[in-house]
Amino acid sequence: MSSKIEKLENKLGELSREINEKKIPVMILFEGPVASGKSRLSNELYMKLDAKYTEFIATKMPSEDDLRYPFLYSYWKTLPKRGSFNLYFRSWYAQFIQYKENRLKKSVYEDYDVLIEQIKHFEEMLIEDDYEIIKFYLNIDDDKRKEHIEKTKKNPLTKWKAEEYEQAIDESVYKETMDKLMKKTDSKLSPWHKIDYTEREETVEEMYEIIIEALEDALKRKSKKDEKREVDGDFTKDYKAEILTNNKEKIDKEDYNEILPKLQHRMRELQYALYERKIPLVLVYEGIDAAGKGGNIKRIRKELDPTGYKINAISAPTDVELDHHYLWRFATDMPRSGHIEFFDRSWYGRVLVERVEGFASVNEWKRAYDEINQYEKMLSDDGAIIMKFFITIDKDEQQERFEDRQEDEHKQWKITEEDWRNRENWDLYIEASEDMINKTSTDYAPWHVVPGNQKKYARIYALKEIIKACEKRLFGVERY
Amino acid sequence: MSSKIEKLENKLGELSREINEKKIPVMILFEGPVASGKSRLSNELYMKLDAKYTEFIATKMPSEDDLRYPFLYSYWKTLPKRGSFNLYFRSWYAQFIQYKENRLKKSVYEDYDVLIEQIKHFEEMLIEDDYEIIKFYLNIDDDKRKEHIEKTKKNPLTKWKAEEYEQAIDESVYKETMDKLMKKTDSKLSPWHKIDYTEREETVEEMYEIIIEALEDALKRKSKKDEKREVDGDFTKDYKAEILTNNKEKIDKEDYNEILPKLQHRMRELQYALYERKIPLVLVYEGIDAAGKGGNIKRIRKELDPTGYKINAISAPTDVELDHHYLWRFATDMPRSGHIEFFDRSWYGRVLVERVEGFASVNEWKRAYDEINQYEKMLSDDGAIIMKFFITIDKDEQQERFEDRQEDEHKQWKITEEDWRNRENWDLYIEASEDMINKTSTDYAPWHVVPGNQKKYARIYALKEIIKACEKRLFGVERY
Numbered sequence: 027m028s029s030k031i032e033k034l035e036n037k038l039g040e041l042s043r044e045i046n047e048k049k050i051p052v053m054i055l056f057e058g059p060v061a062s063g064k065s066r067l068s069n070e071l072y073m074k075l076d077a078k079y080t081e082f083i084a085t086k087m088p089s090e091d092d093l094r095y096p097f098l099y100s101y102w103k104t105l106p107k108r109g110s111f112n113l114y115f116r117s118w119y120a121q122f123i124q125y126k127e128n129r130l131k132k133s134v135y136e137d138y139d140v141l142i143e144q145i146k147h148f149e150e151m152l153i154e155d156d157y158e159i160i161k162f163y164l165n166i167d168d169d170k171r172k173e174h175i176e177k178t179k180k181n182p183l184t185k186w187k188a189e190e191y192e193q194a195i196d197e198s199v200y201k202e203t204m205d206k207l208m209k210k211t212d213s214k215l216s217p218w219h220k221i222d223y224t225e226r227e228e229t230v231e232e233m234y235e236i237i238i239e240a241l242e243d244a245l246k247r248k249s250k251k252d253e254k255r256e257v258d259g260d261f262t263k264d265y266k267a268e269i270l271t272n273n274k275e276k277i278d279k280e281d282y283n284e285i286l287p288k289l290q291h292r293m294r295e296l297q298y299a300l301y302e303r304k305i306p307l308v309l310v311y312e313g314i315d316a317a318g319k320g321g322n323i324k325r326i327r328k329e330l331d332p333t334g335y336k337i338n339a340i341s342a343p344t345d346v347e348l349d350h351h352y353l354w355r356f357a358t359d360m361p362r363s364g365h366i367e368f369f370d371r372s373w374y375g376r377v378l379v380e381r382v383e384g385f386a387s388v389n390e391w392k393r394a395y396d397e398i399n400q401y402e403k404m405l406s407d408d409g410a411i412i413m414k415f416f417i418t419i420d421k422d423e424q425q426e427r428f429e430d431r432q433e434d435e436h437k438q439w440k441i442t443e444e445d446w447r448n449r450e451n452w453d454l455y456i457e458a459s460e461d462m463i464n465k466t467s468t469d470y471a472p473w474h475v476v477p478g479n480q481k482k483y484a485r486i487y488a489l490k491e492i493i494k495a496c497e498k499r500l501f502g503v504e505r506y
Numbered sequence: 507m508s509s510k511i512e513k514l515e516n517k518l519g520e521l522s523r524e525i526n527e528k529k530i531p532v533m534i535l536f537e538g539p540v541a542s543g544k545s546r547l548s549n550e551l552y553m554k555l556d557a558k559y560t561e562f563i564a565t566k567m568p569s570e571d572d573l574r575y576p577f578l579y580s581y582w583k584t585l586p587k588r589g590s591f592n593l594y595f596r597s598w599y600a601q602f603i604q605y606k607e608n609r610l611k612k613s614v615y616e617d618y619d620v621l622i623e624q625i626k627h628f629e630e631m632l633i634e635d636d637y638e639i640i641k642f643y644l645n646i647d648d649d650k651r652k653e654h655i656e657k658t659k660k661n662p663l664t665k666w667k668a669e670e671y672e673q674a675i676d677e678s679v680y681k682e683t684m685d686k687l688m689k690k691t692d693s694k695l696s697p698w699h700k701i702d703y704t705e706r707e708e709t710v711e712e713m714y715e716i717i718i719e720a721l722e723d724a725l726k727r728k729s730k731k732d733e734k735r736e737v738d739g740d741f742t743k744d745y746k747a748e749i750l751t752n753n754k755e756k757i758d759k760e761d762y763n764e765i766l767p768k769l770q771h772r773m774r775e776l777q778y779a780l781y782e783r784k785i786p787l788v789l790v791y792e793g794i795d796a797a798g799k800g801g802n803i804k805r806i807r808k809e810l811d812p813t814g815y816k817i818n819a820i821s822a823p824t825d826v827e828l829d830h831h832y833l834w835r836f837a838t839d840m841p842r843s844g845h846i847e848f849f850d851r852s853w854y855g856r857v858l859v860e861r862v863e864g865f866a867s868v869n870e871w872k873r874a875y876d877e878i879n880q881y882e883k884m885l886s887d888d889g890a891i892i893m894k895f896f897i898t899i900d901k902d903e904q905q906e907r908f909e910d911r912q913e914d915e916h917k918q919w920k921i922t923e924e925d926w927r928n929r930e931n932w933d934l935y936i937e938a939s940e941d942m943i944n945k946t947s948t949d950y951a952p953w954h955v956v957p958g959n960q961k962k963y964a965r966i967y968a969l970k971e972i973i974k975a976c977e978k979r980l981f982g983v984e985r986y
Contacts, residue, residue, distance in 0.1 A: 436519065
């Protein structure tokens with residue numbers, strides 16, 4: 027081994043341990059035409075990094091099942107933990123080309139360019155969160171490449187591999203599209219590095235040098251950022267919660283008892299219709315403690331087929347979840363096509379409890395509005411109906427409900443010291459909620475503010491809105 | 507709502523919170539012919555349990571991708587956390603019938619009855635680990651059932667669902683096979699409960715009563731067990747580590763340099779051949795600190811295609827992992843067909859470090875030998891080649907390697923206080939290793955004790971053994 031490579035390897039070893047310690051997540055992408063040396067080069071790197079915090083992720087032709095989830099789903103799920111390295115053999119770029127060239131999910135994507143936008147937002151969002159993304163594009167001398175393919179073909183044990191090469195995306199299409207993609211996604215903080223694999227040893231050295239420089243930069247940026255990290259909120263405390271004051275609506279008990287089962291029966295029919303048409307439905311519930319979120323959700327699910335819906339009841343994140351981007355824990359809950367996902371609290375925790383309690387820095391929760399809009403846009407691009415319900419109650423009503431819970435032996439478990447503590451921050455929660463509704467109500471994922479002082483009214487209200495939205499999508503008309 | 511049901515629901519609520527607190531994992535299965543009420547009954551229960559610790563798992567027709575993993579893979583992956591409830595709409599029983607009737611993976615399973623054995627061992631193992639398994643088989647009056655199917659067919663929105671019914675497994679086959687399966691898997695601690703769904707309200711009551719009784723029993727068993735829990739080891743300390751004393755073999759440096767690249771090249775060819783034939787290869791490495799496991803693995807992977815192998819470097823379990831059966835964390839690493847999984851340390855931690863350090867009780871590590879044998883049998887039933895390497899070095903050799911690491915600035919990070927502490931338990935580790943090798947060497951997953959004082963010898967030894975085993979499986983002959 028040349029002593030230059032040895033030095034680079036030692037340097038890389040040192041830096042990777044420091045990266046691990048400082049908890050910076052690193053993603054290293056290998057793109058390039060078939061037989062350009064991606065597998066050998068990435069294996070070289072894979073062997074040099076500590077297996078305890080290194081994952082190797084190969085992008086394959088998506089399976090039937092993969093196609094039932096959003097385009098970036100598998101990359102979201104496998105995001106590296108803070109301090110870990112992910113190596114990607116082909117990546118979301120190759121996957122984009124597969125989707126576009128093979129017209130995958132063509133009934134969902136009218137224009138495949140929305141996926142390029144998703145890729146850009148995905149990378150930007152991760153970089154904002156201190157992820158280091160290093161992108162390699164490999165080239166190889168054409169004679170060498172052909173020679174390699176011929177050799178693979180001649181060996182009876184590896185012949186099928188060469189055949190696989192030939193079935194991949196047409197090479198000129200791959201190269202041409204990658205050229206365009208690289209131009210669109212080359213940025214200061216995650217530039218593309220084109221390297222040539224004709225001479226193995228030189229290429230390995232070049233790769234190490236690029237990675238070393240990138241990791242050194244990442245460490246510098248991180249320590250600068252840690253210095254100036256702010257964690258206090260910036261509440262003005264003179265807000266007017268106009269949006270959230272409309273709480274007086276009521277419904278008669280008789281009307282409620284008559285209409286509820288009908289709506290629930292309709293929900294079941296619509297669930298089957300959504301399933302058949304493979305349309306996912308995402309229902310997000312937010313609202314202050316005791317607003318009636320869980321009870322409202324129960325009324326929606328009463329007649330549903332449980333094989334087609336899921337309840338995600340969100341509590342404080344686990345250690346593993348804290349070691350990822352805050353949206354990561356929700357990535358496994360992206361809806362499967364035709365399924366219904368309920369969220370009893372959600373990613374909006376970032377701009378509610380995390381803002382109010384200071385768990386997120388000002389910079390973090392402020393940029394979260396846009397990140398969330400992009401995240402929901404991604405679900406919507408993928409065909410999902412997204413509805414968000416904010417159930418609002420008065421402060422007096424909450425007091426009454428808390429006392430009720432304390433007095434009823436079967437409900438006592440529902441109320442804790444923490445609930446009373448949170449109540450002291452009532453005004454801050456309301457202000458945060460109002461900001462949230464203003465900044466994240468979009469055409470594709472609107473907020474519905476639900477008057478909640480009377481639970482029955484809130485339930486009928488939500489049921490009707492959901493039915494209306496589903497019917498509109500399914501049949502193009504509203505019946506209610 | 508009848509007040510009897512209300513009382514049962516309150517009782518169930520109380521018990522489920524206690525189960526959650528006492529960290530007992532609960533699995534509730536719903537089997538039964540199509541349109542027998544499984545979905546409505548399980549939804550009733552799903553709504554009553556706290557969504558924070560309840561998952562609903564629907565068994566579907568396995569996808570192409572599912573078939574690349576062992577039969578029980580998806581159930582392993584989704585095992586409930588301690589204190590959580592999993593509801594199964596159809597389960598491994600229905601899946602068994604799908605496999606058998608549709609002859610799925612028929613090239614792998616000559617006799618589908620091995621899967622029944624797997625199911626029995628799976629349940630027994632979980633019950634030993636305090637999992638509570640409640641199994642329901644639903645029946646319904648035949649007229650009611652037909653009426654329900656007709657109604658579903660008439661509604662244009664649910665018509666496809668009825669068609670799905672008709673495509674399911676032939677009903678008489680399902681009933682007949684389930685009868686046999688229930689007889690074989692009815693045990694004192696996880697009996698089958700046949701209930702009739704003809705009258706909805708009665709059925710719901712019956713279900714609650716059965717679950718309440720089972721949960722009460724589980725809580726009693728758990729508190730009894732906690733009382734008499736032993737955690738000390740039972741080392742005799744007069745062992746003779748005969749198996750592990752053969753450490754003197756050496757290889758010439760020139761021979762090594764000549765033969766190593768040839769074997770590595772052969773490994774790459776064999777990797778492709780295994781991939782084409784879809785044979786998984788599992789390589790487990792154990793051995794005391796500094797035995798040379800990582801370096802040995804590196805020599806095997808040198809020329810491999812990284813898209814087809816994975817390194818699992820096992821450290822101390824995370825909190826989430828500790829909240830599951832100890833084998834759960836390895837379940838996601840079950841090999842995909844045609845792929846190679848390396849384990850740098852493994853599930854054998856249960857009978858090594860966990861035994862020596864007292865992290866596992868005597869009862870736990872003693873029963874682990876058999877559990878591990880069954881686990882590996884399951885991988886083997888599924889076509890995997892399993893090889894386990896125990897690299898052995900002398901105590902003096904370890905001392906030297908530790909000192910080397912301390913002196914070399916690029917290796918210092920590898921050695922910690924903990925390594926020196928573990929060294930004090932050298933004899934206990936050796937005894938535990940010897941027990942392990944004696945109790946878990948099987949035809950389908952043999953241990954190879956590798957003389958490790960000279961690293962080069964150990965590497966060539968392992969490479970040759972792996973190549974030999976792969977060639978034997980692939981071509982039916984041994985070349986080395």
